[in-house]
Structure formats: structure tokens, C-alpha cells
Amino acid sequence: MKRRTFLITLAGGAVFAWWLKPGDQGAPYNPYFQALNRLLREQGPGRPVVLIDRQRLAANCERLIKALPTGRALRIVAKSLPSLPLIREVMALTGSHRVMVFHQPFINALAEAEPDCDLLLGKPMPVNAAALFYQEFYKESSQKPAGERFDPQRQLQWLIDTPERLNEYLRLAQGLHQRLRVNLEIDVGLHRGGLTDPAQLDELIAIIHAHPQHLELAGLMGYDAHVGKLPAIVESRQQSHRKAQAAYQGFIDHLYRRAPHYRDRPLTFNGAGSPTILLHGDETPLNELSAGSCLLKPSDFDLESLSAFQPAVFIAAPVLKHLTGLHLPGPLPVGQAWALWNPNRRETYFIYGGYWKATPVSPAGITANKLYGVSTNQMMYNGSPASALTTGDMIFFRPTQSESVLLQFGNLLVLDPTRHGDFRVHGAWPPLPQGAD
Ligand SMILES: Cc1ncc(COP(=O)(O)O)c(C=O)c1O
DSSP, X not given: OOHHHHHXXXXXXXXXXXXXXXXXXXXXXXXXXXXXXXXXXXXXXXXXXXXXXXXXXXHHHHHHHHHSOTTOEEEEEGGGXXXXXHHHHHHHHHOOOEXXXXXXXXXXXXXXXXXXXXXXXXXXXXXXXXXXXXXXXXXXXXXXXXXXXXXXXXHEEXXXXXXXXXXXXXXXXXXXTXXXXXXXXXXXXXXXXXXXXXXXXXXXXXXXXXXXXXXXXXXXXXXXXXXXXXXXXXOOHHHHHHHHHHHHHHHHHHHHHHOGGGGGSOOEEEEOOTTTGGGOOTXXXXXXXXXXXXXXXXXXXXXXXXXXXXXXXXXXXXXXXXXXXXXXXXXXXXXXHHHHHOGGGSEEEEESBOOOSEEEEESBTXXXXXXXXXXXXBOEEEEOGGGOOOTTOEEEEEESOSTTGGGSSSSEEXXXXXXXXXXXXXXXXXXXXXXXX
């Protein structure tokens, strides 16, 4: 290559690199996170902690209740609010005592602590888990007077997806000498299991009717999480919502045709979830709608339909070490060059913990360093000097989901705002148990 061509190429490359150079994304905490940081520096536990903003939670509950279709009930999704005091708070704020449960230890914990609640399973459980529920339930509830006990025969609906599972539950009921209420899972387009054709109801209904001492039909459950997930060019949100509703109605119509006496029974027709609940209007075939996540709004729920809901859960992780510059191991000054080119790599922070299902939210411009690697013990983050962050400050994250993340930190730190724009600690709410002690 001629010298002139070489110099022109070099100059062009430099201009292109300069054009690609990232802008400074950094900014200090806004007043909300500044107040949280102040509180946690003074009174925090000195380890990563999940924060619940009680005022925002209450506002989200109010929004959800106002948006429900006329005459329909809310069922609170326990897995997305996995703490007994948190579920209790949501029960009080929404006036609902209906809860959807997905994990045997949670079912026992709720039946024990909230004997008036009404429980519906959100997934079909292996029959061993159902058996374990009764074993633990009778051990614990025998100490309570009969009138104060949760009554599984009235207040609990197991979810059934196949005739095989129904027969397993029938044998369990026979062994327990009691009647089990069963709700049938139907597929309204999600294709995660359940009955795919209304005619499949016939076999299940026949088994239930043949064993009235041991089985009772409690309703249907059809979750529509697929709605809104398809590219609009394949199917619009409204189209897939209408199809899901029509599929649901098809199951109800078939049931009423085959067994008209169910028209006079208070069956549960459950469906929806945070992403779809606001799509359901008064025309919905459902008589109760489920939601949990939208009340805390982790970042996977940053959806157009939930734009009125506010994030009410954060992780706060203390910065253990603040280093100026970016120093990556090895003989080459890769870190220095990178920091020179990208102002958002000019400060280095090692935090307490890390690698959660969560993304940094404050101060602005903080990002993980994938080249350095991830760590659950001391994870590296970078930021720009404009973030004005130092050792002892917190990096705030938004969990992407609540159901597993809230179980990883011990007690949830629950905060109330004060009139002066600060926060005060309302309490510490333990997460639900994962298994027997
Ligand atoms: C059966 C069922 N219903 C409803 C929901 C909705 O829960 P959330 O509102 O927390 O998204 C879920 C979530 O997985 C579910 O599995």
C-alpha cells in the first residue's frame, strides 16, 4: 500500500472510531435514590438487600383494583410476592383473599397463617407434593380449634391437566377419606399443557362424577401469557387476546352443554396475569383474574400495558471498593485504552455480591464488565466520574423478575417515604420458606 493511501485509511479509521465513541451516560442519584442511599448508609444492614417501597406498592394495588372488569375478582399470585407479610399487605390493600400458589411449602405456610384465604394452584403438582401438603397441614392444624382452621375441602383447588393426574389425585383422596376440589387446566394458546380441546373435558368430568365422595369440580384455569409476545406481523396483541378469550369461552360452553347443573354452581374461571390483565374488559369469560408481578413491577414487566405502574422493588448493594480507572489483569493496557475511549469505563466499583437477575438502575450509567467476568461474591461494575459514586454508597438494581430474586436476600427491607423526601424503615418482611425445616 502506498504511504499516502495508508495515511488516509488511518485517518479515516480514527475519525470512524471517534464517531463511534460512546457519550457520557453517567449522572448522580436522583433525589429518590439519594434518599435511599442516605438511609442505607446510616441504617442499612451493610450487605445486599431487597427494598420494597410501600407507598408505590399501595399505588399499584389501587391502580390494579380500579382497572379490573366489572364484578370480577383479583387472585393474588403468591410466587411473584413471595413473603407472607407482603401477601398480607396486598390482601389488605386489594380486599382480595384469593391467592394463586405454586409451591407446596408456600401452600402450607399460607393455609397456616391465613386460614380465611382461598387457594388455587397455578401449576399441576406431582401428587407427592399434594400428599405432603396434607401430611404437614394435619400435623400443624390439629393444634387449632376447628372454627379457626383452613378447610382444604372448601378453600383449596388443585390443578389437574390430564386424566392420569386426576386418577392419582383420586387415589390420594380415597386414602385421605376426603373430597378434593379440582380445577382443570385448559390451553388457551400458551401451549404449556392442559386440555387442548373442549371435548377432552368429557373424560375428566366422567371421572369426577363417578367419584362424588372424593372429587369435586371447582372450575377452569387458562393462562394467556402468550398474548402480546408474538411479533405483530404474525399476530397482533388484540387478535391473540380475542382468540384466547374465544378458546376459553369454548371450554365453558362445552362444560355447560355436557353438565348444565354447573350453571348454578359458583365455579372459578381463572385466567390472565400481569402482562394481560389490563386487556380484559367486561366481555371477558373469566370471573377472576390473576396478577402479582405488576404490583412490584420488576423490569420484565416494563410493558406498554403496565406503563401506569411504578417499580416498587429494588436491590441495594454496597460498593466495597472504588478504584479510579479501569485496570484489567494482563500485560497490555487494555483497560486504560478502553477507559480513554469510553467515559463510562473510567471508574471501577466492586460491590458486595452480584450476578443476580437484575440490572443497575441508579446512579445512571453503571454497567457490568463482561470482559472482566461475573461474580456472585464481588462483581465489577464501571461508571463515569459523573456518577459521583464512592465506597460505602449503594448501587441500586431493578430485579428482572420478583419470584426467584426476592428469595435470595433474607428479609425484605420495607420502606415508607417521609414528608421531607426521606425514607424510614417500616419493617423487615421474611421471604416464604423454600422447604421443610
Ligand atoms: C398460571 C399463572 N397465572 C398467572 C400468572 C401471572 O403472574 P404474574 O402476574 O406475577 O406475572 C402466572 C405466572 O407465571 C401463572 O403461571
